Amino acid sequence: MGFEQFGFVSYVSQAKIGEFTEYLINNRLMGTKCKKCGKVYFPPRGDCTSCLGEEIEWVEIKGEGKLVTYTQVNFAPTGFQEDVPYILALGQLNSGQHVFARFSKDVLLEQMKIGMAIQLVPCKIDEERVIYEFQMP
Amino acid sequence: MTARVAIIGVGQSSFGKRPNSSIRDLTFEAFHEAIEDTKNLGRKDIDASLVATAAGYDKQRSPAAVIAEYLELNPQPTFLTEAACASSTVALRTAWSFVKSGLHDVVAVIGYQKMTDMTSDAIQEVMGRAGDVMFESPFGTSMPAYYAMFARAHMDAYGTTEEDLAKVSVKNHYYSQFNPKAMFQKEFTLEKVLSTRVIASPLKSLDCCANADGASCLIVANESKAKKFAEQPVWIKGLGLGSTPMSLASRNPPFTGFESALEAARQAYTMAGVMPEDIDVAEVHDCFTIAELIAYGDLGFCKREDSPKMIRDEETHLGGRIPVNIDGGLLSKGHPVGATGGSQIRTLVHQLRGEGGKVQVDGAKVALGHNVGGIGMYTNVTILEA
Numbered sequence A: 001m002g003f004e005q006f007g008f009v010s011y012v013s014q015a016k017i018g019e020f021t022e023y024l025i026n027n028r029l030m031g032t033k034c035k036k037c038g039k040v041y042f043p044p045r046g047d048c049t050s051c052l053g054e055e056i057e058w059v060e061i062k063g064e065g066k067l068v069t070y071t072q073v074n075f076a077p078t079g080f081q082e083d084v085p086y087i088l089a090l091g092q093l094n095s096g097q098h099v100f101a102r103f104s105k106d107v108l109l110e111q112m113k114i115g116m117a118i119q120l121v122p123c124k125i126d127e128e129r130v131i132y133e134f135q136m137p
Numbered sequence B: 001m002t003a004r005v006a007i008i009g010v011g012q013s014s015f016g017k018r019p020n021s022s023i024r025d026l027t028f029e030a031f032h033e034a035i036e037d038t039k040n041l042g043r044k045d046i047d048a049s050l051v052a053t054a055a056g057y058d059k060q061r062s063p064a065a066v067i068a069e070y071l072e073l074n075p076q077p078t079f080l081t082e083a084a085c086a087s088s089t090v091a092l093r094t095a096w097s098f099v100k101s102g103l104h105d106v107v108a109v110i111g112y113q114k115m116t117d118m119t120s121d122a123i124q125e126v127m128g129r130a131g132d133v134m135f136e137s138p139f140g141t142s143m144p145a146y147y148a149m150f151a152r153a154h155m156d157a158y159g160t161t162e163e164d165l166a167k168v169s170v171k172n173h174y175y176s177q178f179n180p181k182a183m184f185q186k187e188f189t190l191e192k193v194l195s196t197r198v199i200a201s202p203l204k205s206l207d208c209c210a211n212a213d214g215a216s217c218l219i220v221a222n223e224s225k226a227k228k229f230a231e232q233p234v235w236i237k238g239l240g241l242g243s244t245p246m247s248l249a250s251r252n253p254p255f256t257g258f259e260s261a262l263e264a265a266r267q268a269y270t271m272a273g274v275m276p277e278d279i280d281v282a283e284v285h286d287c288f289t290i291a292e293l294i295a296y297g298d299l300g301f302c303k304r305e306d307s308p309k310m311i312r313d314e315e316t317h318l319g320g321r322i323p324v325n326i327d328g329g330l331l332s333k334g335h336p337v338g339a340t341g342g343s344q345i346r347t348l349v350h351q352l353r354g355e356g357g358k359v360q361v362d363g364a365k366v367a368l369g370h371n372v373g374g375i376g377m378y379t380n381v382t383i384l385e386a
């Protein structure tokens, strides 16, 4: 199985980190860790692009972090129009990595405040598709 | 310094909805104006052509071949240069290297985009894929949404307001009245800009450039050819090109500037031996109002946090410290992606030749062009001298 189940619409079907979507289906938020230098990637990477190490292991990611910036999209690209309005956000996990994701639909634009605490969680879109989203902790 | 490189001819098509024009018609229009702009340059005097466009809007693959055919530039070398919205100035940089190295004497840079036979949402889907398709596009990204995230961060960090953003739109639309090639040639009030519908908060419709059809052409030559084929060559003094990771998540905060632009500006100022305060007139990549404020900071026109003050104090209006986008900018000219950089350079060349008409900056000697690809993945800075 590959990567085609990731996202509201997916554009990539095959990738070294294809297992990532399986973890998400099982409600697990996983990143990759380089066995050589210890760097942890989220979203995961199939190789360590920092030290060029090729051996990685899957590690659990705690999704706690804070909001860096956001927007509410009212005009969506083709394929996403039925979802408007939706909030796109950039967060920073407490472990350091930045993550791009949507906010859960039950969070309102008025509640957004840069710097506020957020929680990244795996989320099922439908029977087939998975993704992760930000929620209020 | 004998090995100077000049721009000897500039041209562009009208930008906007061009329902009766194919990519051939558009590029012909720009090329024709550029040839007429030189002093008797013939087709055989052009040693190579570089075609600039972003893929995915029209169906023609490998377009350099068809453009060179239509403009009768065979059998000279031709190929495509792509750097999203910065394609045509990256092609200009390539042309400079060809001429500077002595490989070619005269090179034509032809940028184009045909967009308006697609709907705005289909275009945004194509543009959204100029972000990381693995971990960002699957969420429903678009260029307005990305820039909106920068706008939000800018507002949070520096107290920039929606009025400040709207003022950029008002300024650029005001100058568009004097640009017969612009898509929109009329003024908008601040209230009007603020009342347009929200596309991606806080950006509204008139905070965004419009998709357009259009082409531009720049003819680049070495010094001896420049003296032969131009009344008034304009010299390329400085060039800079930088890059930034495509994914927002791989970048460093604050999200109020582009590392690519800082790097490009540093290179260009160093090469030209000038400072931001030496710039008499500038064209910056205002694909969105926020992008112009970001550019002021990245180019060192002011400190990043002072960019809203710069627009409030009208320092970038005609008569201000550094007039910016006095041809209307992308906000009113429209943004036919692959043609935009060439159109900016055309405006600056006119300014340096004293042909700016109603928007001429008195005594303009040094000009700067800033052309951004996508959400700052590429930034090209060009410094020109009369």
Ligand SMILES: CC(C)(COP(=O)(O)OP(=O)(O)OC[C@H]1O[C@@H](n2cnc3c(N)ncnc32)[C@H](O)[C@@H]1OP(=O)(O)O)[C@@H](O)C(=O)NCCC(=O)NCCS
Pocket (backbone or CB within 6 Å): A075, B085, B119, B120, B121, B124, B127, B143, B144, B184, B199, B205, B206, B208, B209, B210, B211, B287, B331, B332, B335, B374, B375
């Ligand atoms: C903002 C956007 C979504 C609006 O698209 P749209 O809803 O299809 O808008 P339309 O083209 O139908 O325009 C609506 C009206 O506003 C006007 N308008 C749109 N943009 C305008 C602008 N920049 N200046 C002046 N008028 C503008 C149109 O002429 C039209 O007027 P009309 O109703 O009198 O005909 C679209 O222009 C867009 O995606 N822009 C961004 C392009 C982009 O991302 N470029 C790459 C940058 S990196």
Ligand SMILES: [Zn+2]
Pocket (backbone or CB within 6 Å): A034, A035, A036, A037, A038, A039, A048, A049, A050, A051, A052, A053
């Ligand atoms: Zn490593």
